[in-house]
Amino acid sequence: MNAGPANGALLTLSGVEVTINTLSGPVHPLQGVDLEVFPGETVGLVGESGCGKSMTLRSILRLMPPGGAITGGAVEWQDRSVLDLDTDELQTYRGSDVAMIYQNPVTALDPMLSVERQIVDAFKANREVLDGAPEEFAREALRDLEFGNPDAILKRYPHQLSGGMAQRVNIALALACGPSLILADEPTTGLDMTTQVRVLDLLEQQVSARNAALLFISHDLRAVARVARNIGIMYAGRVVEFGPRERILTEPSHPYARALLDCVDLRAGERPRSIPGLVPRMTEVYQFCAFRDRCAYRMAVCDEEPLPVHDLGGRRRLLCHLGPDHD
């Protein structure tokens, strides 16, 4: 058993930076991500496309795209540095400590293998000793995910599953090796809204039944709000505000978080809200606040000094010159 770091966090990201070298020059998708996940808790990350949500999950697993590398900061799993794990240790870490659920449930599965084969393989790969037949575990795993007829589903191939069913199989796969942390990358985005809620609830139930932690990312604040107890708002490769769900949903402090909240809430008869300007392209490293060009509260200090980090206690953190108590 690991003693864990002093604060007891399962996963700690501090100042994580990622650079990807592309043909048209370097891109900097992560520019200092700070994030903590404690055992058994649900954390959500919200932001627009290109804000670095998915790259954050990839950096946790050390899965970098071609030309990409973690160029700064630290990723710590309990008291160990993930960046220093060797190949064998990394293999165990991925799957047994941390598992991932991807956005497109059908392409995340192997099209050539039956559902049974995929779940059985996952069990065998990461659990050295199994009491009983792996097939029985697979059937049980599907029953946990509310498949009424697991035997029929085990025989099927991915193309014979609907999106919602495929995503439930992926959840079963992710849970198979008993990880302490599940990463979910927009797990319900392509699904029907009625199915979305069902899959989200099921994911949350299963994760909490196993006392595992969940780090959930989505562009949809409403989906994150349904599942996560603590929410982080990402912009331009940083978590610009973090706090308990109730706080973020009712009175966020960061101007970007406020603007995003206004966009979600469409009211009939009112002009729909939007955020003027464009998402930054991440080809430069932002010395100052990356949101200031789009910000309604821009001040002189925003162009002169780097972003301050306000640690407000109670898990609340804010990266903004305005501070927490502006109107």
Added chain:
Amino acid sequence: MTERTILEVRNLSKTYRVRRSIGLVETIEAAQRVSFAVERGRTLGIVGESGSGKSTVARCLLGLTPLTEGEVLLEGTQLGDLGVRKMRSHRRMMQMVFQMPQASFDPTHTVRSSVAQPLRRLRPDMSKSEQVERLRHVLTAVSLGEELWDRKPRALSGGQLQRAAIARALAPDPELVVLDEPTSSLDLSVRGDILSLLQELQEEFHVAFVFISHDLEAVRVCAHEVIVMYLGQIVEQGTAEQVFGSPSHPYTQALMAASRFETDSFELGPKGETDPSSGCRLMPRCPLAEAACSAEQDLVPSGTDGRTVRCWKVVASG
């Protein structure tokens, strides 16, 4: 049909034959006796889950797939009777905006060239200079910065490219534009922009929209009339205020709850693998279902507000 009606759909049915395996052909009723009308300068919203028949209806409207039964009348002319040549002249009157703007533009063409294409194809009656003038007019109307006109699609953001797609649809001066999930692939921060833009353009160009989306909030903002579809059938039809303000069909209520991620009040059962052959199609999932629901359900007026609903329980309770 009134003077103002631009599009009328009567009893549209579409059946697909799907080969499941050798010798086993299944028929899928993607749309079953769907009827509605759209007035000039108004917006009809179509909502429902995937598989509800929303996109099938859109494809039938545009003549992209033949109807199995029924009629589509555009300004009183039945589209099925038109030959290829006549259909082309009618194409000008109906245009479409697709869900994925990146996939609906030729990546090797500039935005200007793609937006000009329908003008060249569908407006041979316009002179070259009139076409250039029209092109400038529509690109300006969608507020697409002039510096982007000669760029390739990949240089534009999703929101910018969707503006260009809307300009392209409006270029030949259509009477009706079908918008198939126009905001679903965009970030929430630009969704509001596109929705306001559509409302402004409707005022300016006096064009009718058929707005198809699973995003109920977006449809609520834009639509005047709404139809709710489930497994190929209309289950509720009325004004946007009626349908969204006080949803009456159990399916509409469940959609509304799910779209706000608040299903605790009303939740449907899981989506079934097979459809019931007779009776209410929602019956296997509906928490209110009882024995009488296995009788065939008709779309009938409910109460006094003029909306129609396909649920005997709702109708009986007035």
